[in-house]
Amino acid sequence: MAPVSDKTNNGLIGILPVLLAAALFAFxxxxxxxxxxxxxxxxxMPWFPSxxxxxxxxxxxxxxxxxxxxxxxxxxxxxxxxxYLAGHPQYARFxxxxxxxxxxxxxxxxxxxxxxxxxxxxxxxxTSYLLIGxxxxxxxxxxxxxxxxxxxxxxxxxxxxxxxLMGFAAGSTSISEIIAADELRDHAAYTGILVLVFAGxxxxxAQVPVHFWLPNAMAAPxxxxxxxxxxxxxxxGIYLLARMHPALSGTPGWIWTLTILGAATAVFASLQxxxxxxxxxxxxxxxxxxLGTLTLxxxxxxxxxxxxxxxxxxxxxxxxxxxxxxxxxxxAATGTREVAQLGGxxxxxxxxxxxxxxxxxxxxxxxxxxxxxxxxxxxxxALAADAPVxxxxx
Numbered sequence: 001m002a003p004v005s006d007k008t009n010n011g012l013i014g015i016l017p018v019l020l021a022a023a024l025f026a027f028x029x030x031x032x033x034x035x036x037x038x039x040x041x042x043x044x045m046p047w048f049p050s051x052x053x054x055x056x057x058x059x060x061x062x063x064x065x066x067x068x069x070x071x072x073x074x075x076x077x078x079x080x081x082x083x084y085l086a087g088h089p090q091y092a093r094f095x096x097x098x099x100x101x102x103x104x105x106x107x108x109x110x111x112x113x114x115x116x117x118x119x120x121x122x123x124x125x126x127t128s129y130l131l132i133g134x135x136x137x138x139x140x141x142x143x144x145x146x147x148x149x150x151x152x153x154x155x156x157x158x159x160x161x162x163x164x165l166m167g168f169a170a171g172s173t174s175i176s177e178i179i180a181a182d183e184l185r186d187h188a189a190y191t192g193i194l195v196l197v198f199a200g201x202x203x204x205x206a207q208v209p210v211h212f213w214l215p216n217a218m219a220a221p222x223x224x225x226x227x228x229x230x231x232x233x234x235x236x237g238i239y240l241l242a243r244m245h246p247a248l249s250g251t252p253g254w255i256w257t258l259t260i261l262g263a264a265t266a267v268f269a270s271l272q273x274x275x276x277x278x279x280x281x282x283x284x285x286x287x288x289x290x291l292g293t294l295t296l297x298x299x300x301x302x303x304x305x306x307x308x309x310x311x312x313x314x315x316x317x318x319x320x321x322x323x324x325x326x327x328x329x330x331x332a333a334t335g336t337r338e339v340a341q342l343g344g345x346x347x348x349x350x351x352x353x354x355x356x357x358x359x360x361x362x363x364x365x366x367x368x369x370x371x372x373x374x375x376x377x378x379x380x381x382a383l384a385a386d387a388p389v390x391x392x393x394x
Contacts, residue, residue: 013092014082017099021078024106025071028064035064042112042176053173058112065310066109066239069317070232074102080325081223084332094134098227101127105232109239114163114173121159121200121236125152128233132220144216151213152204159200166193179247194253197244205237205291208265215284222328225280226321234291235313241298242309250301258299265292279327279337283320286363290316308377315362315374322359326352 031041044056059067078098085091104127107120126149133145169187170178184190206214217229228234241258248254269288276282290312297309329352330345331337346353362371 010082010086010088010091010095013095014086017095018075018078018082020099021071021075021102025068025075028059028067028071031059031064035059035061040176044112047113047116051173053115054113055116056112056174057107057110058176059110062239062242063109065314066235067106069314070102070105070109073232073317073321074098074227077223077227077321077325078102080226080328081221084223084328085221090134094131094221097127097130097134098224101131101228101233105236108236112175114167114175114178117175118156118160118163121204122153122156124233124236125149125156128152128217128228131224131228132217134221134224135219138219141219144213144219148213148217151210155200155203155210158196162193162196162200165189165196169193175243179244182247184247185251190248190251191253194248194251194257197240197248198257201237201240202261202295203237204240205234205295206265206288207237207261207292207295208268211265211269211288214288215281218278218280218284222280222324222331225284226324226328229284229287234287235294235317238291238294238298238313241295245298245306249298255299258295262292262294262296262299265289266296267292277339279330279339280324283323283327287316287320290320304377308374311370311377312374315370319359319362319371322355323363326356326359 034041041059042056044054047053047055078095081094081098082091085094088094101124104120104123108117108124111117111120129145129149132148133141135141136145166178166184166189167173169184169189170181172178172181178184184193187193203210214229214234218225220228266289269285269292273282273285273289276285294309294313294316297305297312300306327337329349330342333349333352334342334345336342358369362369365372365375
């Protein structure tokens with residue numbers, strides 16, 4: 001979707017969401033020293049005391065990393081959107097949807113209760129549906145938004161069943177307590193829990209064979225693609241797998257499922273990306289490739305694999321969000337994203353070309369960019385994979 005032609009300023013409607021996101025980023029950034037020192041911050045209050053369900057939020061290294069990505073990239077995307085959709089008659093609705101999604105994602109990664117986690121999980125599904133279908137006058141937008149809602153919503157129902165089963169098996173809905181107890185692998189319901197959690201996580205993060213909804217979601221405005229489908233929503237499933245890794249990983253079911261599906265998604269998406277002529281579709285498939293790689297890394301238990309996962313998560317979010325915004329600039333300036341119709345833009349769009357070059361070099365893993373470190377760690381993680389465990393699990 002290209003921006004409207006009337007470039008009148010959005011005023012307070014445009015700046016207030018930016019200020020809110022920036023304030024959240026500043027708050028989370030201020031917590032870095034404490035979390036780096038090994039502290040874990042938790043806040044809770046009773047929600048359904050009779051069921052032991054709390055409004056509980058946890059800030060540790062994993063949730064802080066995601067919170068910084070969500071609020072930091074969210075700030076930049078909201079600022080970009082104020083210009084990209086300047087003068088749009090429905091910009092207030094767009095800003096409300098995008099800000100609501102940002103808050104829902106923050107709630108998801110900070111939640112320390114299974115039921116609370118699911119509430120925010122579904123809020124991201126609903127708000128992403130509204131954002132994908134923002135241009136609701138277009139049949140394609142409506143159809144693709146419904147498709148994303150159906151696929152991720154169906155996975156969410158299976159996920160809810162898995163969370164309920166997990167709560168009964170563990171005797172608690174507190175995620176931190178479940179992880180600390182580390183008893184789920186020996187429970188009779190472990191296989192059922194694993195299957196249902198995988199159903200939610202892998203549909204949310206668009207793994208093969210339910211990958212198709214992500215490229216189709218590119219019907220959304222480009223800022224939505226940069227935020228939801230590169231840096232945040234599609235990584236909700238990845239976050240879930242990372243959060244549950246200490247409690248569920250290490251079994252043949254975990255290792256083989258994530259290894260096979262992650263590898264299949266990465267290889268399939270890599271090949272499909274080479275066939276795309278639309279710049280957003282090419283970025284969508286390379287995003288799928290990255291999601292498959294992250295899933296593959298989470299299937300392993302080595303320290304190198306986990307370090308590679310964390311590094312690549314951050315690196316990919318940064319360079320892919322930048323590339324999506326570059327494509328937004330190109331679309332706004334030329335009215336097309338088709339590669340065959342584009343050429344020589346470096347002379348007329350110098351800043352955009354420079355940003356594209358830097359992001360692309362990081363994506364390619366060229367030194368001295370952070371992408372180089374991320375890809376080197378991926379290789380180290382692959383070499384450190386415990387092959388005897390994989391063979392024993394066959």
